[in-house]
Amino acid sequence: MLSTLRTQVLVVGSGAAGLNAAIAAARNGAETLLVEYQGFLGGISSTLPWLGFHDQQYRQIIKGLPLEIATRLQQAGAAADFELDPKCGSAFSLDNHYFKCLAMEMVKEAGVNLMMHTQVVDTLREGDRITGVVVEHKSGRQVILADIIIDCSGDGDVAARGGAAWEKGRTGDGLVQAPTLVFRLGGIDREGFIRGCKDPNIMYREWLKPYPELWDKMMKRIDDMNVIVCGGFAGLVEQARQAGDHDVPQSRVVGVKLHRADQFQVVMTRILGLDPTNVESLTDAYTAVYEQIPQLIRFFQRWMPGCENAYLVDIAPMLGIRESRRIMGDYVLTAEDVTSGAEFEDGVALGGYHIDIHRPSGTWVESKNVKTYDIPYRSLVARDVEGLMMAGKCLSATHEGVASTRVIPICMAQGQAVGTAAAMAIKQGITPREVRASDLRNTLIDQGAELRQSLEKPDPALIELVGQLPEEEPPTTGDHDEVSQAATAWIR
Numbered sequence: 001m002l003s004t005l006r007t008q009v010l011v012v013g014s015g016a017a018g019l020n021a022a023i024a025a026a027r028n029g030a031e032t033l034l035v036e037y038q039g040f041l042g043g044i045s046s047t048l049p050w051l052g053f054h055d056q057q058y059r060q061i062i063k064g065l066p067l068e069i070a071t072r073l074q075q076a077g078a079a080a081d082f083e084l085d086p087k088c089g090s091a092f093s094l095d096n097h098y099f100k101c102l103a104m105e106m107v108k109e110a111g112v113n114l115m116m117h118t119q120v121v122d123t124l125r126e127g128d129r130i131t132g133v134v135v136e137h138k139s140g141r142q143v144i145l146a147d148i149i150i151d152c153s154g155d156g157d158v159a160a161r162g163g164a165a166w167e168k169g170r171t172g173d174g175l176v177q178a179p180t181l182v183f184r185l186g187g188i189d190r191e192g193f194i195r196g197c198k199d200p201n202i203m204y205r206e207w208l209k210p211y212p213e214l215w216d217k218m219m220k221r222i223d224d225m226n227v228i229v230c231g232g233f234a235g236l237v238e239q240a241r242q243a244g245d246h247d248v249p250q251s252r253v254v255g256v257k258l259h260r261a262d263q264f265q266v267v268m269t270r271i272l273g274l275d276p277t278n279v280e281s282l283t284d285a286y287t288a289v290y291e292q293i294p295q296l297i298r299f300f301q302r303w304m305p306g307c308e309n310a311y312l313v314d315i316a317p318m319l320g321i322r323e324s325r326r327i328m329g330d331y332v333l334t335a336e337d338v339t340s341g342a343e344f345e346d347g348v349a350l351g352g353y354h355i356d357i358h359r360p361s362g363t364w365v366e367s368k369n370v371k372t373y374d375i376p377y378r379s380l381v382a383r384d385v386e387g388l389m390m391a392g393k394c395l396s397a398t399h400e401g402v403a404s405t406r407v408i409p410i411c412m413a414q415g416q417a418v419g420t421a422a423a424m425a426i427k428q429g430i431t432p433r434e435v436r437a438s439d440l441r442n443t444l445i446d447q448g449a450e451l452r453q454s455l456e457k458p459d460p461a462l463i464e465l466v467g468q469l470p471e472e473e474p475p476t477t478g479d480h481d482e483v484s485q486a487a488t489a490w491i492r
């Protein structure tokens with residue numbers, strides 16, 4: 001007989017979405033338990049800079065709890081100012097290990113109960129209601145019963161094991177975005193690195209290339225920028241490949257020059273054809289990415305400006321999986337919604353980050369600009385079952401839709417919305433589906449969140465300063481990549 005624990009709200013997974021969901025649920029009065037498989041809080045958000053607090057018109061669209069976290073990091077001297085950016089809206093560079101400490105502090109402050117190093121291995125269901133989960137940890141197996149479960153596992157583990165509807169990957173072949181094990185380099189010469197970024201012949205940021213005015217604006221700011229987002233240097237990568245110094249299925253330097261002067265976050269290891277819910281596929285992926293890292297370090301030392309003395313500082317503790325199971329909800333957010341700036345009566349979070357698909361097969365990314373859109377409450381409530389909600393990578397969206405909502409601040413905002421909704425449902429003795437979206441929206445705004453009705457007009461001075469990519473910027477689509485002769489060899 002397994003021991004049984006009861007809670008009102010159970011949050012599975014403490015990444016950007018789950019962390020915010022748990023804090024919001026507890027702050028709003030629900031007895032909340034957060035279960036996390038790893039030995040730290042924050043999931044993959046504790047290994048990366050955060051992109052997309054601002055929309056493409058430089059309005060801060062993510063406020064509330066995520067902004068509180070960012071501000072507390074800044075106050076502790078553990079993060080820089082937001083850096084406005086024409087592709088990403090904004091970039092926020094932080095000391096990721098410090099974020100783990102703050103996350104723990106905030107969870108405790110809010111009164112969230114915690115269970116670490118604990119994995120959900122099964123889901124309990126009675127009729128159409130998800131009633132609990134089975135977990136496994138060092139003490140053995142245990143049952144956790146909950147009135148409401150919020151699946152923020154990133155893999156939709158609760159939904160899948162409970163027979164709720166989910167989808168994975170792109171329509172047609174089911175392939176998910178290419179995953180990456182990120183690592184951090186130290187020993188970078190900031191000035192030398194920036195000199196390289198200024199050299200238009202090696203083009204550190206491909207998106208800017210067709211727009212000389214935008215390039216000039218960026219060059220005026222770059223010496224003083226806290227965070228420099230890179231996506232380019234294709235010529236250097238190809239030269240290195242031909243010289244035998246680079247054999248990773250990655251045709252660009254992807255990564256971020258961080259606010260710490262000598263540090264660069266490398267987002268370049270890459271696996272094609274991963275199934276994130278298959279242990280053999282995951283094991284193969286881990287084997288391959290650890291082989292890629294030494295190669296990439298040598299590439300930086302030999303080929304990248306300012307990186308001659310680069311050395312490995314740390315490797316993220318988990319493979320970064322950009323996409324896995326998406327749980328199907330009462331609404332499925334689509335590419336059309338995000339590119340057209342859809343407004344929904346039940347919008348409970350905003351998004352404004354471009355569609356950013358690290359090609360599941362082939363190199364580089366597919367990208368398409370968006371207009372600031374609402375994320376509807378219905379895409380946070382699992383369909384055809386009661387008692388199950390979700391946020392973050394598990395959001396009810398298509399492969400393309402989640403490619404925009406997946407960045408950290410937007411996952412955090414969804415987390416705040418879903419946690420607040422769960423607490424409201426508990427308080428009112430109703431199911432999540434019965435929560436009135438208008439009440440939820442008012443509560444979220446009272447608690448500092450930014451929604452459509454509180455959003456201000458764009459500031460023309462900021463747009464003039466930073467510049468903008470044209471809305472009709474041609475999307476990059478398809479798997480073909482002309483910059484590398486090897487591109488097709490990597491395609492599976």
Ligand SMILES: Cc1cc2nc3c(=O)[nH]c(=O)nc-3n(C[C@H](O)[C@H](O)[C@H](O)COP(=O)(O)OP(=O)(O)OC[C@H]3O[C@@H](n4cnc5c(N)ncnc54)[C@H](O)[C@@H]3O)c2cc1C
Binds near residue numbers: 048406
């Ligand atoms: C390589 C990479 C680079 C990226 N770069 C950026 C970037 O620079 N900026 C940005 O804003 N966004 C970036 N993103 C996107 C963003 O980081 C993620 O989409 C977002 O953090 C996902 O948050 P999440 O909470 O949904 O999932 P996760 O962070 O994956 O959290 C899921 C949590 O659930 C836990 N878990 C999983 N299964 C179980 C289980 N069965 N039982 C218990 N716990 C479980 C996991 O341990 C984890 O802590 C990147 C993503 C990747 C993969």
